[in-house]
Amino acid sequence: MKITTIGFDADDTLWHNERFYVLTQDRFADLLSDYSDRDSLDERLLEAERRNIGHYGYGIKGFMLSMIETAIEVTDSRVPASVIHRILEIGQDMLRHPIELLPEARAAVEAMANSDHRVLLITKGDLLDQERKLTESGLWEYFDGVEIVSEKTPEVYARVFSAHGDGPERAVMVGNSMKSDVLPAIEAGAWGVHVPFQLAWALEQAEAPEGHARFRVLENLGQLAGLVDEIG
Structure with a gap:
């Protein structure tokens, strides 16, 4: 036919597109280096993304929320507000990245x-x-x-x-x-x-x-x- x-x-x-996510995960790992090693952090973030797709769908905003959720988990709910603020900033940077x-x-x-x-x-x-x-x-x-x-x-x-x-x-x-x-x-x-x-x-x-x-x-x-x- x-x-x-x-x-x-x-x-x-x-x-x-994906390279901006990779760069953001590098920045996310630096933010939480005092609380988790990189491999464990990546695994927990991926699990959060998998859980959250049904709630938030695909895209940067859902990724930002998954990063915040992961930060809360790996710090046993002790993540500083300054870290949450920085996660939001780097997520907003992703939303502005040039095509x-x-x-x-x-x-x-x-x-x-x-x-x-x-x-x-x-x-x-x-x-x-x-x-x-x-x-x-x-x-x-x-x-x-x-x-x-x-x-x-x-x-x-x-x-x-x-x-x-x-x-x-x-x-x-x-x-x-x-x-x-x-x-x-x-x-x-x-x-x-x-x-x-x-x-x-x-x-x-x-x-x-x-x-x-x-x-x-x-x-x-x-x-x-x-x-x-x-x-x-």
Whole structure:
């Protein structure tokens, strides 16, 4: 079936994101170095994030709350107010970080927009922050639809690709997360195209569906146009 719709993930597919979390965790570890070693602190923060996704969703604000919760836990509720204040400051720094597009991102989105495909941005996270990043990226004009969702599931992909296109069977989803961008898109009936990024959040990792007819891997977004031509 002819491909009519291309979906792009945003964070670490089109622009840098995870590196800001890594840098923030470094600053967080420095703040709490008197109370916990780095490995233990990272593990407890990850567990807090895992617990809190259902409450706060994805994004920087939920990450800030998980850092505060972890700081309270590792200090046995003795964390100084000055540390809480600093956590809030570094979280606000994350919310202001400038957008830096990844190599080939603009060219890939523009090429798809100038073809006869409908081009979508499908991302999860905080609504205000994702809108800010999209606006500052300068890519907004290329998208026929933007969906900021709380979770990426097969049902979400089926709904989005049906609402904005001709159904998942005629759609391609492109992203850096095997768990969120590839596996559920394939389960919905779409093509799942993985573009690996050098940094990967532990909660977004999953096994690749090796051998699946609708699974592809690209080294970079510059290869996307050729792949789309190849598969339809």
